[in-house]
Amino acid sequence: xxxxxxxxxxxxxxxxxxxxxxxxxxxxxxxxxxxxxxxxxxxxxxxxxxxxxxxxxxxxxxxxxxxxxxxxxxxxxxxxxxxxxxxxxxxxxxxxxxxxxxxxxxxxxxxxxxxxxxxxxxxxxxxxxxxxxxxxxxxxxxxxxxxxxxxxxxxxxxxxxxxxxxxxxxxxxxxxxxxxxxxxxxxxxxxxxxxxxxxxxxxxxxxxxxxxxxxxxxxxxxxxxxxxxxxxxxxxxxxxxxxxxxxxxxxxxxx
Amino acid sequence: xxxxxxxxxxxxxxxxxxxxxxxxxxxxxxxxxxxxxxxxxxxxxxxxxxxxxxxxxxxxxxxxxxxxxxxxxxxxxxxxxxxxxxxxxxxxxxxxxxxxxxxxxxxxxxxxxxxxxxxxxxxxxxxxxxxxxxxxxxxxxxxxxxxxxxxxxxxxxxxxxxxxxxxxxxxxxxxxxxxxxxxxxxxxxxxxxxxxxxxxxxxxxxxxxxxxxxxxxxxxxxxx
Numbered sequence: 316x317x318x319x320x321x322x323x324x325x326x327x328x329x330x331x332x333x334x335x336x337x338x339x340x341x342x343x344x345x346x347x348x349x350x351x352x353x354x355x356x357x358x359x360x361x362x363x364x365x366x367x368x369x370x371x372x373x374x375x376x377x378x379x380x381x382x383x384x385x386x387x388x389x390x391x392x393x394x395x396x397x398x399x400x401x402x403x404x405x406x407x408x409x410x411x412x413x414x415x416x417x418x419x420x421x422x423x424x425x426x427x428x429x430x431x432x433x434x435x436x437x438x439x440x441x442x443x444x445x446x447x448x449x450x451x452x453x454x455x456x457x458x459x460x461x462x463x464x465x466x467x468x469x470x471x472x473x474x475x476x477x478x479x480x481x482x483x484x485x486x487x488x489x490x491x492x493x494x495x496x497x498x499x500x501x502x503x504x505x506x507x508x509x510x511x512x513x514x515x516x517x518x519x520x521x522x523x524x525x526x527x528x529x530x531x532x533x534x535x536x537x538x539x540x541x542x543x544x545x546x547x548x549x550x551x552x553x554x555x556x557x558x559x560x561x562x563x564x565x566x567x568x569x570x
Numbered sequence: 571x572x573x574x575x576x577x578x579x580x581x582x583x584x585x586x587x588x589x590x591x592x593x594x595x596x597x598x599x600x601x602x603x604x605x606x607x608x609x610x611x612x613x614x615x616x617x618x619x620x621x622x623x624x625x626x627x628x629x630x631x632x633x634x635x636x637x638x639x640x641x642x643x644x645x646x647x648x649x650x651x652x653x654x655x656x657x658x659x660x661x662x663x664x665x666x667x668x669x670x671x672x673x674x675x676x677x678x679x680x681x682x683x684x685x686x687x688x689x690x691x692x693x694x695x696x697x698x699x700x701x702x703x704x705x706x707x708x709x710x711x712x713x714x715x716x717x718x719x720x721x722x723x724x725x726x727x728x729x730x731x732x733x734x735x736x737x738x739x740x741x742x743x744x745x746x747x748x749x750x751x752x753x754x755x756x757x758x759x760x761x762x763x764x765x766x767x768x769x770x771x772x773x774x775x776x777x778x779x780x781x782x783x784x785x786x787x788x789x790x791x792x793x794x
Binding site for chain 1 (some may be wrong): 639646666
């Protein structure tokens with residue numbers, strides 16, 4: 316028997332069987348180990364992780380990296396030594412990096428409904444392809460618009476971005492099947508993946524006056540962006556357009 | 571009908587490391603498939619129709635479903651043909667680790683990265699390309715350590731992602747005048763072990779052939 320130092324009561328130590336059961340519980344549903352998320356309020360990638368954790372009703376401690384561009388915390392550097400970027404999910408003593416990796420990890424570690432990834436291999440392939448497209452071509456073209464130095468560059472970059480959004484619109488029309496989300500009736504992996512462009516797009520629209528998402532060119536995405544922002548797993552964590560604009564002004568030294 | 575049913579075709583170019591990933595994965599699963607060789611300077615209608623976004627090889631066509639992006643294809647193959655061993659471990663943490671390293675390998679050891687070496691004459695640009703390539707390969711070597719494969723004893727997702735570039739090492743060495751084995755001996759030893767597998771041996775071209783192809787590309791791009 317051992318003494319509980321706080322209450323002075325006697326408690327029996329865990330039997331081997333109890334220890335075994337607890338270990339299995341933890342492995343099966345990951346619910347008995349601490350969960351922490353390193354992120355920043357402005358990071359669209361950290362947003363992905365927060366949405367996933369919310370959908371699975373995971374209790375976690377959110378740690379804001381105060382100024383991740385200028386000075387990275389020891390915890391961040393230790394838990395993501397290769398990239399030193401947010402978000403990082405720390406589950407017990409394990410670190411998971413890369414936002415889409417975190418989303419898949421959350422889906423697998425907390426297998427209760429709702430499922431984040433679709434169940435059929437072909438639908439999963441579709442979701443992964445377009446998520447990769449968003450992280451690759453879409454982000455590159457958003458970046459190109461922001462960094463364009465003169466009008467010629469701006470026009471070329473804007474045209475490229477519009478083409479990419481048109482492709483994404485096409486993908487949306489194919490997969491949503493009138494459901495409102497990329498996955499149909501419920502929010503899923505591809506919605507979470509695509510959600511990262513909503514903030515940055517609203518910023519460049521505010522600065523350039525150009526509507527990249529419009530009812531004429533991308534009617535599906537316009538509606539999708541609305542319901543995405545309003546979803547209960549997204550709304551608490553998604554900054555407003557004004558907050559994004561202010562942040563962009565500082566980050567890119569714009570006025 | 572089981573989800574595995576349906577004809578499997580790979581639109582491919584023999585020297586593409588990305589196409590090699592898909593072919594290795596299919597062979598590991600014992601899947602029968604057909605390869606359609608593409609002329610990358612004159613792409614087929616089928617390729618342009620099946621991958622309109624990127625217009626690139628490889629494309630995996632299963633029945634009437636086209637799937638693009640090699641790593642998406644490898645995961646699809648793993649999830650569709652489930653009788654054979656999985657490329658990913660079963661616990662979420664190890665799976666996340668594997669995905670992380672596959673992603674790292676994919677981003678750092680790439681066709682574009684290689685081009686910085688073979689696509690430049692001897693000089694500053696080429697030195698920069700070599701440095702970046704070797705730095706990344708060393709990080710991967712540290713992750714491999716003394717394991718048989720990246721996942722441990724089982725050949726898996728990270729191995730499939732990286733091993734195609736083993737067939738490109740010779741071409742890069744000749745163009746860049748360096749030795750991968752001298753810099754990353756464990757990676758080369760790992761490559762040799764992988765090539766002992768039928769799936770890898772059947773999917774990787776001979777290094778000399780790749781080198782000849784790179785020399786052709788150098789001529790086309792005016793590098794000499």
